Amino acid sequence: MRIGFVATRIAGVDGVSLEILKIAAILRDLGHGSFYLAGELGAFAQPGMEDPAFHFKYPEAVALHDEAFSGPEESRDLYRRIARAAEPLKARLYEFVEHYQLDAIITQNAQAIPMQIPLGVALRDFIDETHIPTLAHCHDFYWERDRFIVNRIPDILQTAFPSEGTSTQIMVINTAMQRELYARRKLKATVLPNIFDFETPAPVLDDYSRHVREDLDIAPGDRLILQPTRIIRRKNIERAVELVRLMQDQDPSRRYVLVVTGYAGDETDTYYDWLLRQVRINGVEARFIGDRIVEQRAERDGQRLYTLWDVYPHADLISYLSSYEGFGNALLETLYFRKPLVVNAYIPYRSDIKPAGVQAVEIREEVTPETARAALALLDDPAAVQQMVEHNYQVGLEHFSYHAVTPILKRLLGG
Template sequence: MPKNIGFLSTRFAGTDGVSLESAKWAEVLWDGDRHVSFWYSGRSDREPGISHVVPEAYFGHPENEWINKQIWGCIRRDPLVSARVRDMVDYLKSTIYDFVRWHEIDLLVPQNALTIPMHVPLGIALTEFLAETGMPAIAHHHDFFWERTRFSVGCVHDYLDMAFPPSLPNIRNVVINRQAEEQLALRKGHSALLIPNVFDFDKPAPQPDEYSKDIREQIGLTEDDIFILQPTRIVPRKGIEHAIKIVGMLKDPRYKLVISHESGDEGSDYKHMLEEMAREEGVDMRIIADRIGEVRQYDDQGRKIYTLWDLYPHCDLVTYPSTYEGFGNALLETIYFRKPLVLNRYSIFVQDIEPKGFRLALMDGIVTNRVVNEVRRILDDNKYRREMVEHNYRVARRFYSYTVLRRSLRTLMTSLTGLG
């Protein structure tokens, strides 16, 4: 029987991993078994008719931001803070009850809401709701609090023990990498099913259309330029200095390094360092964040705003030299668009992804002549490049397709409901 599935998080909007993967889950649940998805969050870009938006559930809500300032970086909690947490928990719990009742929800899918304590009251409210109702839930965990140094010191260990994630018989835990699976078992004693991020590899990647065919011209590239894409925000863990080093060592003015996104709310020091490094290395680095958005549109100057997916078909190589990733969506995106990739062997890649047998230009924390020579061969040898990307597509289709996700979700739902 088709069921009503309730996805719940602080935000379902934009291109963050939670928003993207939850949309894929909803698509697979509908295509496979006609389960209908509804959305509870503080911010949402889902259809209004199936969305339940509660502003206080957003991690950036002023009340939650005040609470976060009081509970992190200290070891004692003021009674006033506990009282305000309790008030917000009671309110949010009532809105979850409303959401479930109005949409006749059969099963909840918390998306990172019971994982990373960016919104502690929401996690507690959801935990209490699940404890009080016994409603079956699949908790999808993307980033645990012990993976982030900013949550290492705080005065809410009682809340973390209770709700991030909780220990309840009606919850099944899902993690996106093996390291998280092991740490969850070690720290909490909870078992989990590993479901990696996925793509619909049975559907061909979108190709340039009338709107996006002029991207290279719009960002100032000529026909002779080699378009090297860094499809990430400008934050230190993305290791963008390695991308600059690679382009610099190629010693060819045709190579242009294009960075798709800005630094966001993490400051501009790293960006300034990269700009200075690019000047010293003689690298033409372009940050085109003002031309990239979540949807296609025109800005106030009449310029086209493109999406990240509009960029992939036009680039010649993708750089992904991250030092840490929970999984690595850009890796799968690059393979999906059949583009070659130079990648730093971050720990999750080494443990979970590398054994699958992908063919990539790999580096181990430093840029060597071997890495640069491999990049040069990829860019210069069309046959070698074509064989590489086709091989990667076949491997990804086997291990990271919607078929894999559909099989795992059916297993979880059978475990929770007894129905296949």
């Protein structure tokens, strides 16, 4: 089959782009061809069509989004302008399918979270008109984010996010989403969890990556607490700051350093500045290195730039204390790199990940002195760390690997 991926952006290291890359790898192993259409395409997303009007940062899309979520009153004029903006996007969808002679499309979050409202409408109408077989892969629904609840476009949200055409099959990334979608819309969905290539051994330190600690002024005997996420509020990085502070207080014999690899994300506000103040107030050693994390190794102004995979092997402990995650790419990366984990028990962790057997130091929204004691006790027992990480790797291999989800994709694609 020739299968087209459609999204607002297929580039960089955001969760949706990463999952597209992984699913495309599975499709390739199954003998299918993959093609891409988005507002931004990374080097891996080829062959494809890049159209800036598909991006969630496209000026017209931003203006319509901001107006749609500025209050509760519906506006006939707003509906008309969204419909007009959707028309050229629908035309481009026709062109994409015809140019690459596609047999099916996989939409990636474009029918789930209304960052690009005209695109959701265009996809709804295009699929209704063509009946092209469609897998609507949903990573976040609008009702999961407070900022989308008050809106002027309830009919669009009800019919396009997601749409329910007869040729559409919906995929969600956790069972909680599956249940909520059925409760709200009476729509059935298949769970396709986030995945990782557990079958391929993790990269090890080499002559390039072994310089990470040196370049970050972190000594071999220091403990590196890694926060491998974007810098946005729902990641609750202040909890990692508190964890490091408590660990340092309870074990002053060595230095504890928090390393944050992400950048300030799409949900821009004052959180980053506030977080820097929390670091200073708490006297925590921290390194914010998002500007040095790249997709491919390089040098800039005499500095080595690293991939995220270069940093993981240096971590002693991973902090993953988000209040909300659709699933948790960084958590799967933690299992893959065989690192111990401190995690906030967010909903998909409780519904899908912990029941699969993953072991971790857990909190329920609050980092306490007991949390730090549990983390320290674990790190001070290398045998316990080894048992935990090997167990977790096997859980990942069984439940969240390419091999684990290949039968699901084969069934949805008709064999």
